[in-house]
Amino acid sequence: MNKSKIWFDRPADRWEEAIPIGNGTLGGMVFGKVDIERIQLNEDSLWYGGPMDRNNPDALEHLNEIRELVFAGRIREAEGLAARVLIGVPDGQRHYEPVGDLYLDSGLSDANVEAYRRELDLEQGIVRVTYSADRATYLREFFSSYPDQVMAVRLTSSLQGSLSFSMLFGRGSVLEPTPWSDILKHPVGFHAYLDRIGTNAQGDMIIRGRSGGEGGIRFCCAIRMVVEGGRLVDTGRQLRVEQADAATILVAACTDFRVSKEDMEAECVRRLDRAAAKSYEQLRADHISDYRSLIGRVELSLQGNDAVHSLSELPTDLRLERIRAGSEDPDLVGLYFQFGRYLLISSSRPGSLPANLQGIWNKDMLPIWDSKYTININTQMNYWPAESCNLSECHGPLFDFIERLRVRGRETAEVMYGCRGFVAHHNSDIWADTAPQDVCITSTFWTMGAAWLCLHLWDHYEYGRDVEFLRQAYGTMKDAALFLLDFLVEDPQDQLVTCPSSSPENRYVLPNGESGALCYGPSMDSQIIRELFGHCIKSSEILQEDLEFAETLRKALERVPQPAIGKYGQIQEWSIDYEELEPGHRHISHLFALHPGTQIAMKTTPELAVAARTTLERRLKHGGGHTGWSRAWILNMWARLEEAELAHDNLMELLRSSTLPNLFCDHPPFQIDGNFGGTAGIAEMLLQSHSGEIHLLPALPGAWPHGRVRGLKARGGFEVDIEWRDGRLLSGTIRAVRQGSCAVSYQGKTIELAFSEPGLPIRVEANHWKV
Known part of the structure; x- marks a missing residue:
């Protein structure tokens, strides 16, 4: 039996049990229902509304006043003023939306089914559902092809002429277990968010719709049924296959974000024509070949002390239950690692948008946290495994996005702050919006999003040593550094600090008992600045250009605060050693210098490493790590501190407390960053290279002998x-x-x-x- 499979012995009862497929742009969640199969669909560029200019023209006029209030310790006044003049107008960005749902009604009853199995084959990137009913064995295969830009669903039966089912597309509030008959009787709610649904001259089902809002994104989805034997009947709202031997369903989707609204249908049909010109076997083989060229670069085998090294004969959800009960399962850890790589391959390919908070898998018309780009940790964490886990091409969509942020961020930098270069705050959306998001004192006024993202450009160079890439990326890194040079101000100790800012997303306690978040010079900001300026200086030396600017950065670095150790022996979070309002806060922003930064290392800064350990111990003692992504970050930090058993404990806690039955990370609710952070953390336990050397097995736990x-x-x-x-x-x-x-x-x-x-x-x- 192929051990590289996530599998279940029953269909998914809820979305969090379904299995994801994707090709970067077109994603699906496969439920594996026998009676009414559901494939929930997403296209990465289907977002609500259109672009907005949200830069606040009142910000610059009041910036110095806010700074004066912060430096004077009048935090409540500073926060009140900032909440009026430093927010975006309007204060919210755009959100991600689903395309809809594809339903297949087999007419079979679950009661008659035997030998059911639903699986994701991680070696082939294919989801399969098999079962027996009425003397026939049925097989369904699902994959989303990057080479052909279509989703394919293949249905076969062991008995000739025994395959019959109806297909219906919906986008609305009606979800299973609503009976199929009720949907057909009352289709209005089921098609609530669609403009038109019908068939074209070739018999393809064509679905058109739009997101809400003025100038909202329009989309088109085209579905073709290729039937072998039997017949295909178009009943208006559905397609019906009768007494076939096999059927292949091809799905294509696009939006006018990339294609003109007049050409969307033609583009979808062109993709269907190209895919349908191939046999199913060739379509499948091309998908597997493309997918294996990425997934096959890394192999991982972890074995424990037990005689039974693999529990692959057990369904994956039961293996998770064993872990929750305290058992070890190193083989499942290896499966989880490859599943993270699978998710990155499936949600971030050349030409796609970067993976958002849910990758490309979202079921809600108004999703939690808008399912967008949260760039004070979450988007960055999505790409931690890209380089170390040998998927550097999957990093590309993030770089494309950074270039679009650079354009919008220059406007925000000039209008709101009077600065050169470009800035982005803690959130962005499909339109690369860079103005502040929300009215949240702990996060809205943080200006380091662009600077942190630019560190990914340097990482890509570091792993590949492609000087031409560095030559192209340097200008973007320089623009982020230019903003910071202009934005920095002198603090009472004559240091250069950001102001106003915050330490995402924590609050401190003032001596008078009041709590605050707005501040000057939080540790994370200085750590990111030191990292970015240092990389710009190195880039200038490598490229032998812009040496004068590099010297300017060197002089500025002399005045940017270094990480400091506070009264508890911890890395200090703020420029003043305040008490924390939440000592167990989910964000551990002040340990950026440990991971993903490089300024705290076991060999070179042992005192800071000890302080970082104290910081983690305090966070965990007070309940930290209670969200999936936070636990994943802690895992990476323990690995950097070469604490093998503590890294392993937190990895197991990630699986025990923050992993859904389908292995998706549970914030809660579902958020994909914990999957990517967990995968990167496993790699970090086995190999590190951030401190100028290749370190083998730096945090190998006893559970993986x-x-x-x-x-x-x-x-x-x-x-x-x-x-x-x-x-x-x-x-x-x-x-x-x-x-x-x-x-x-x-x-x-x-x-x-x-x-x-x-x-x-x-x-x-x-x-x-x-x-």
Whole structure:
């Protein structure tokens, strides 16, 4: 049996049990119902409304007044004024929307079904549903093809001529378990958010609709049924297949965000024509080939001490229940790791938008937190595994998005702050909106979103060492740095700090007992600035250009605060060592310098590393890590501190407390960043490269005594394979993309390797570090 499968012995009763498929733009959630199958559909560019100019023209006039109030300690007045003049107008951005739902009515009853199985094959990127009923064995296959830009659903039966079902599309408030007959009798609510539904001359079902709001995005979805044997009947609102041997359903969708509204239907039909010109076998093979070119780069095998290393014969939800009961299951951890990579492949491909708060899988017309881009941690976390887990192409949509933020962010920087460069706050949407979002004192006025995102550009360079990419990215990084140079002000200690700002999304307690959030110089801001300025300086040196600007940044860095240690031995969160209103807050922003930053490291800053450990202990002692993404961040931080058992404990807690039956991360509710953070954290436990060397097995826990990993990436342009047994390294194999050298460390000792030609592997074993 293929162990790389997430599987269940029953259909999904709720959306959080369905299985996701996607090709970057077109996503689906497969329920696997026998009687009425449901595939819930999303297209990544279907968002509510159109672009807005939300920059507040009153902001600049009052900026200095707000700063004076903050520096004077008159926080309540500063926050009151900011809530009036520093917000976006209007204060809210746009939200993501679903396309609709595709329903297939088989006419079968669940009571007659035997041998049911629903699975996601992670080696092929295909969802399958199999069952037996009325002497026939039925198979359904589902995948979303990147090469052909269609979703494919294949239905077959072991008995010739026994396949009959009806297909209906809906977009509205009517959901299962509403009886099919009731939907057909009362279709108005079912089609509440559609403009038109019908068939074209070829017999394709054509669905048209729009998002709300003035200038709202329009969409088109086209569905073609290819029937083998039997016949296809168009009844107006539905297509019916009768007595067929097999049927293939092809789905294409697009919006006028990318295609003119006049051409949307033609574009969808063109995709269907191209896909239908292939046999199903060829369509499937092309999908598998494309998908395997990405998923197959990394293999991970984790084995425990038990004689039974794999529990793959158990349904995945039962394996999760075992973990919640205290059992170990290293093989499920490996499955979870690859599922995270699968989700990134499925939600972020060249040409798509970046993965949002829910990837591309959203069922709600008004989703939680708008299902948009939250850029004070969540969007960034979505891309933590992109480089280390060998999916650098999947990083591309984020880079495209940053360039659009750069355009909008220049307007916001000039209008609201009188600064050069570009800025983005803590949220954005499909239109790359950069004005402040909401009226929330703990997050709205934070101006570091663009700067943090630009660090992903440097990461991509660091992992691949593509100088031409760096040459293109440098201007964007410089623009983010320019804004900060202009925005920084002197604090009472003559340091350069941001003001106003906040430490996302925590509050402090003033000596008089009042709580506040608005502040100057929160630790996270200074840490991001130090990271960005340092990368700009390095880029200037590598490219041998803009050296004068690099010198300006060096001088500014001399006055940007370093991480400080507070009264509890913790990394100080604010410029003043305040008490925290919530010591167990979900955000741990002041440990940015530990992860994903590089300013706190075990070897180079041991005192700060100890303080970081104290910070994590305090957060967890007071209930921190209670959301999925927060637990994933903590996992990565413990891995950076080389605390193998604590990293493993938090990984298991992520699975126990913040993982839904289909392995989606539960904030709660569903938010995909915890999946990506968890996958990156597992990689971080096995390989690190942030401190100038390749560190093998830095946080290997006792629960994984035996294992191997192939294809992880390390900074400097290296690919690494590792194998271990009885908790100790057996061997590591390192390949370089270019000639050069690197330092490799294991258990506190370091060796130097030199690579004479690209791609030539060098194998190291444990005895290489023996003195």
